[in-house]
Amino acid sequence: MKINWKLLITVALLAFSVWALWPSLKWAVMSDEKKEQAEKERDPILGRILKLGLDLKGGTHLLLETDTSHLEGDVKVKDAVNRAIEIIRNRIDQFGVAEPVIAKQGDKWIVIQLPGIEDPKAARDLIGKTALLEFRIANTDKEARRVLDLIYEKGITPAQYRENPSTYPDIKAVMPEGASVFESKGSMDYYVLDKALLTGAALANAKVEFGGEYGQMMVSIEFNRDGGKIFEYITERNIGKSLAIVLDGIVQSAPVIRTRISRGERASIEGGFNSEEAKVLAAVLRAGALPSPVRLIEERTVGPSLGDDSIKKGFISSLIGIVLVFLFMFIYYRSSGLIADAALALNLIILMAVMVYLKFTFTLPGVAGIALTLAMSVDANVLILERIREELATGKTVRTAVDAGYQKVFWTIFDANFTTLIAAVFLFQFGTGYVKGFAVTLSIGLIVSMFTAVTVTKLIYEFLFKRNLLLKIKI
Amino acid sequence: MRFFKSTDIDFIGNRYKFFAISGLLLLLTVGAFIYRGGLNYGIDFTGGILMRISFQNEVELQDVRRAVEESGINSFELQSSGNLIMIRAKKDLESQEEFESLVKNSMLLRFPDNPVKIEGIEYVGPTVGEYLSKQVVSAFLFAFLAMIIYVAFRFKSSLWGIVSAVGIIHDIVISLGFVILANKEINITVVAALLTVAGYSINDTIVLFDRIKENLKLLVKEDFLVVINKSINEVLVRTVVTSLTVFIVACSLFFFGGEVMHTFAYIMIIGTVLGVFSTIFVCAPLVCEWGIRRNKRLKAAVKQGDVRSK
Numbered sequence: 048m049k050i051n052w053k054l055l056i057t058v059a060l061l062a063f064s065v066w067a068l069w070p071s072l073k074w075a076v077m078s079d080e081k082k083e084q085a086e087k088e089r090d091p092i093l094g095r096i097l098k099l100g101l102d103l104k105g106g107t108h109l110l111l112e113t114d115t116s117h118l119e120g121d122v123k124v125k126d127a128v129n130r131a132i133e134i135i136r137n138r139i140d141q142f143g144v145a146e147p148v149i150a151k152q153g154d155k156w157i158v159i160q161l162p163g164i165e166d167p168k169a170a171r172d173l174i175g176k177t178a179l180l181e182f183r184i185a186n187t188d189k190e191a192r193r194v195l196d197l198i199y200e201k202g203i204t205p206a207q208y209r210e211n212p213s214t215y216p217d218i219k220a221v222m223p224e225g226a227s228v229f230e231s232k233g234s235m236d237y238y239v240l241d242k243a244l245l246t247g248a249a250l251a252n253a254k255v256e257f258g259g260e261y262g263q264m265m266v267s268i269e270f271n272r273d274g275g276k277i278f279e280y281i282t283e284r285n286i287g288k289s290l291a292i293v294l295d296g297i298v299q300s301a302p303v304i305r306t307r308i309s310r311g312e313r314a315s316i317e318g319g320f321n322s323e324e325a326k327v328l329a330a331v332l333r334a335g336a337l338p339s340p341v342r343l344i345e346e347r348t349v350g351p352s353l354g355d356d357s358i359k360k361g362f363i364s365s366l367i368g369i370v371l372v373f374l375f376m377f378i379y380y381r382s383s384g385l386i387a388d389a390a391l392a393l394n395l396i397i398l399m400a401v402m403v404y405l406k407f408t409f410t411l412p413g414v415a416g417i418a419l420t421l422a423m424s425v426d427a428n429v430l431i432l433e434r435i436r437e438e439l440a441t442g443k444t445v446r447t448a449v450d451a452g453y454q455k456v457f458w459t460i461f462d463a464n465f466t467t468l469i470a471a472v473f474l475f476q477f478g479t480g481y482v483k484g485f486a487v488t489l490s491i492g493l494i495v496s497m498f499t500a501v502t503v504t505k506l507i508y509e510f511l512f513k514r515n516l517l518l519k520i521k522i
Numbered sequence: 523m524r525f526f527k528s529t530d531i532d533f534i535g536n537r538y539k540f541f542a543i544s545g546l547l548l549l550l551t552v553g554a555f556i557y558r559g560g561l562n563y564g565i566d567f568t569g570g571i572l573m574r575i576s577f578q579n580e581v582e583l584q585d586v587r588r589a590v591e592e593s594g595i596n597s598f599e600l601q602s603s604g605n606l607i608m609i610r611a612k613k614d615l616e617s618q619e620e621f622e623s624l625v626k627n628s629m630l631l632r633f634p635d636n637p638v639k640i641e642g643i644e645y646v647g648p649t650v651g652e653y654l655s656k657q658v659v660s661a662f663l664f665a666f667l668a669m670i671i672y673v674a675f676r677f678k679s680s681l682w683g684i685v686s687a688v689g690i691i692h693d694i695v696i697s698l699g700f701v702i703l704a705n706k707e708i709n710i711t712v713v714a715a716l717l718t719v720a721g722y723s724i725n726d727t728i729v730l731f732d733r734i735k736e737n738l739k740l741l742v743k744e745d746f747l748v749v750i751n752k753s754i755n756e757v758l759v760r761t762v763v764t765s766l767t768v769f770i771v772a773c774s775l776f777f778f779g780g781e782v783m784h785t786f787a788y789i790m791i792i793g794t795v796l797g798v799f800s801t802i803f804v805c806a807p808l809v810c811e812w813g814i815r816r817n818k819r820l821k822a823a824v825k826q827g828d829v830r831s832k
Contacts, residue, residue, distance in 0.1 A: 102782065110650060153653070168619070344647030346618075360780030368774035372767045379763065412714065415775055415783055419790065422771040423722065426764040430729065433760045459732040462676055463725045466669050466686075470721030473665035474714060476657075485714055489721075 053502050060498075061393070064400035070095040071403055086145060093146070097403050099162075100410035100484060102349050103358050106162040109171070110345035111135075113155045127248060127339050128155050135159065135341075148408075157341065165348060179340050180247035182281070183229075183240035185289035185301055190221045191239035194228060197221070198237060205230045205237055206296065229291070231298035238298050240291050244281050248339075249274025255325045258315065264325040267315040278314065283307040292316045365418035369395075372422055380432050386507050387428035390499040394424055397495045398488065410484030417488050424496030426463065428504065430456045449508050457501060464493045529758055533802055534751040534810055540803035544692065551699025558702050564709035567655050569648035570612040571621055574641040576605050581633060583607070593628035595621065601707070606641065606781050610707075618645055658713050665717065666690065669724055677731060685808045686727045689800040693723040693793060700792045706785050715786045719793030722768065726761060726801045733757050734809070746813040746820060750806055761798055769794045 074082070074096045085092060101108055113131050115124045128151055135157065136149045148160035197218045198208065205228040212219050222228075225242035252269040270278050281290070282304050291301040300317045308314060373391065376384035398417060402409065435452035443451065468490060475486035533540075555561070565572045583602050590598055590609060598611040613621055622643060629638040666687050674683030694716050701712055733753040741749050772794055776787035814820050 110647075112647075112649065342647075343645075345650045346645040347642070348644070349642045357780055357782045360778060361783060364775045364778035364780070364783060365771075367778055368771035371770045371774060375767060375770065412711070412786065415779070415786060418771045418775065419718070419768065422768040423725070423764075425767040426725065426729075426760075429760050429763045429767075433757075433763070437756070455736075459729055462673075462732060463728040466672055466724045466728055467721035469668045469672065470665050470717050470724070473661045473668070474717045476661060476664075485718075489718070 053506050057393075057503055057506060060397055063404075064396045067095075067400040067404045068396070071097040095403070097399070098146070098406060098408045100408045100413070101160055101162060101347075102410050103361075104162045105165055105349050106160060107164045107166075108345070108347040108349075109159040109161070109343060110152070111157040111159065111341040112344045113157065114340045114342060115155055116339075124155060128157065130248070131339065131341060132157055156344070171343065171346075179295055180250070181243040181293040182245040182278075183243050183291045183293055184281070184285050185291050186223055186226050186239045186241050187288070188223060190223050191226065193221045194218055194239050195237055198228060209296070229293060229296060229298050231301070236298075238289075238291055238301060240293065240298075243293075245270075245274060245277055246339075249277065256315065263317065264321065265315045265317045266325055267313045269313050279307060279309050361414050365414050368418045369421055372425060376425065376428070383432055383435075386504050387425070387432065387500075389507065390428060390504045391421055391425065393503055394492065394496050394499040395421060397499070398492050401491050401495070402488065407487050408484060413484035413488045416485040417492065420489050420492030420496065423467070424492060424500060427456075427460045427496055427500030430460055431500065431504065446512060449512075453501065453505055460497060460501065464497050468493050529755045531755060531758075532751060533754045534747050534807060537803070537807035537810065540807065544799075544804055547696045547699070548692075551696055551702070554699050554702040558705065561702065562705065562707045564707035564712075565610060565644060565646045565651070566709040567651045568612065569646050569651040570610060571618055572644040572646075573609045573622065573625060574643075575607050575609065575625070575629065576639050576641050577607075577629075577633065577636050578639075579636045580605070581607075581636060585632060586629070589628045589632035590625060592632075593624045595624055603781050603784060614647075618643070654710065661717065662720075665720065673724075673728065673731070677735060681812055682731055682809065685805050685812070686724055686731070688808060689727050689805040690720045690723050692800045692804050693719055693796040696796055697789055697793050701785075701789060704788065706788070711786050712789065715789035715793070719789060719797065722793060723797040723800060726765070726797045727805050729760065730754065730757050730801050730806060731809075734806070746817070747810055747824075750810050750813075754802055754806055758802075761801065765794050765798045 070092050074092065077085070111131075113124075113128050115127055132149055132151060136147075139147045139149065139159070139161070146162060148158070150158050152158045197215075198205065201215070201218075203215070208215055208218060209227055209229075212222075223239070223241070226239055229238050229240055230236070231238060249270050250268055251271040251274070253266055256265055256267045257263070258265050258267070286304050286306065288304060289301040290304050291298045293299070302317065373388050376387050376391070378384070380387065395417070398420070402413075407413075431452050434456050435448050438448035438451045439445070471486050471489040471493065475483055475490065583600060586607055587600050590600070595611060598609055601608045601610070609625060611621065622640070626638065626640065669690070670680070670683035670687045672683075673686050674680040677683070697716060697719050701708065706712065730753060733756055734750055737749045737753050737756075738746075741752070744752075769791065772787050772790035775783045776791055779787055814824050
């Protein structure tokens with residue numbers, strides 16, 4: 048027996064679609080309480096349902112830029128950004144946001160989407176804790192002392208100077224190269240510190256310990272291999288000087304280096320912490336220390352009502368559009384239009400299934416994209432049907448006219464869809480979130496439509512021919 | 523059902539009339555551009571803050587403008603769309619909270635019985651705007667290039683590729699003209715819509731080109747002009763039907779889709795009509811002109827008026 052491959056593939060695709068869409072259907076008819084419970088229990092069904100974008104759900108979208116200018120030479124930008132993403136993910140997880148999206152965009156941008164968080168300030172606070180840890184040697188030269196004098200004289204804080212050094216040209220003039228001025232935690236002591244020799248990127252671990260002469264709280268840190276080497280070198284070269292441990296621009300402690308600290312040994316931060324502070328510091332450093340500071344460069348918040356309203360209108364208008372197209376095809380092409388409609392419906396189902404399966408997010412432009420894609424994929428059917436009409440007009444029998452129609456337009460359909468696909472791919476390439484959603488639906492829709500319009504409709508015709516149901520064609 | 527039986531319209535013979543219409547539309551675009559004083563870029567490209575607010579009851583945009591002015595915010599732009607009012611200002615992130623509360627308080631003061639609601643706030647940094655602008659330019663450039671190459675490859679002549687690109691540019695520029703005319707800001711949505719128009723426009727062009735190619739093989743005895751005109755007539759029904767379905771959806775999105783869909787659908791409606799127009803009245807006649815210029819016999823014949831396209 049000859050295997051009907053077309054039929055086999057169609058049935059397989061349909062089965063796949065039902066399988067992929069089943070959880071979403073189940074979810075759609077679930078009661079609100081059950082949904083809440085499932086969310087609480089982190090039910091695996093959550094991973095398989097249709098994902099809605101922020102514009103449909105409400106939430107906050109953030110774009111961060113990692114400032115990589117502080118990185119030491121051998122730390123790669125890529126690693127720093129990836130580490131920052133990991134850290135931000137940890138923090139957001141602790142905050143309990145359902146299904147956040149945290150991803151790299153471009154070289155050093157991080158995109159964060161927080162569904163349900165409509166107060167951007169809360170989100171900013173959560174991520175904004177940079178926990179940038181630096182080790183700097185205190186500079187006690189004449190120039191450095193002069194800098195401190197000037198700062199005290201002017202009554203400004205070190206932070207004010209750091210923010211905008213060019214407004215204080217006299218201080219800038221005496222500032223040693225690469226150095227800057229910092230305040231210390233809980234006191235009015237200011238330090239002039241040379242450039243950072245090590246950052247949190249070199250950390251392997253951090254934990255709370257009791258120690259020192261008086262058994263106070265401290266945070267002990269462990270460096271990774273490279274970090275340990277650098278630390279050993281620093282301590283060896285700077286015996287007698289103070290090593291300041293700077294967290295987010297504030298000196299936590301500045302112990303005097305008494306001996307070389309060899310690799311593998313631990314360093315500790317003594318900052319007069321209470322136990323809570325020490326714990327937080329260790330946690331932030333561990334989960335924690337961003338290898339480089341991040342800066343917010345884009346923020347978009349969609350309120351829930353705008354979301355609700357857009358969902359309703361977006362879906363209704365898309366639905367009206369699709370129904371009108373279905374009706375039009377039926378009225379214009381009669382029974383053949385109905386066959387084309389069947390192909391369209393299948394196109395819609397497969398498109399949705401692929402979107403869910405590949406975990407693409409549905410955005411409003413995506414919904415519009417689906418409606419437009421369907422309208423465009425009608426094109427393939429129209430091409431075929433018009434061609435069949437033409438062939439019938441030349442006096443061919445129904446069977447040969449149908450065959451000729453399909454054969455002659457295949458490459459036209461392919462070319463037309465392929466060029467549109469080119470536009471869609473570039474749309475995806477540059478697109479921000481929303482545009483991407485549209486490009487994805489358009490691309491998948493075009494590919495699926497080539498299959499449904501050409502293969503599936505042909506299959507239906509063949510079936511009808513076999514049963515002798517279609518001696519006369521009405522198109 | 524059929525809109526029309528096989529047609530026999532002389533498109534090619536009247537090509538200069540249609541070129542004139544195209545020219546007029548392009549002039550309109552330039553006029554709109556000058557009249558509006560250039561493109562009105564949104565914060566996606568310029569960077570800044572965009573705040574969307576809505577009121578329980580309808581308000582006059584004038585009153586809102588006055589209220590914002592009185593709050594001490596001096597450089598801002600207002601735009602209303604449906605029951606949403608958008609306030610745009612070139613501010614940095616630090617002043618966002620201040621901006622938000624200033625706007626909110628000024629609205630509460632001016633419309634005490636008409637509660638204001640903040641529907642959303644967007645901040646885009648200058649680096650993002652710059653990045654997006656670059657991306658958009660390169661996306662269009664590479665998309666065009668890829669399309670030209672593909673079409674040229676499929677039709678074995680770079681002419682067809684270039685002509686189809688001219689058709690797209692024609693459609694995009696005029697669509698942009700309508701965007702400027704409607705005083706809509708250029709944002710990512712507009713750019714996405716324009717690229718979609720491009721994809722749609724070339725789709726249409728390809729179908730016609732395919733038919734011309736097929737007919738050139740079948741109708742070897744006929745003149746180039748006749749073949750092209752016949753091809754246009756043959757695909758006319760298909761072109762109208764397909765465009766109609768896209769048009770229906772675009773209209774549905776435009777009228778029922780609400781604020782978010784509005785601009786996108788507006789451009790798609792114009793783009794759908796333009797896509798058909800450029801295929802029949804720009805791309806086909808351009809191919810035709812090229813054919814005439816290349817063939818000396820045809821050129822002479824056209825000069826003497828011996829050649830009919832019908």
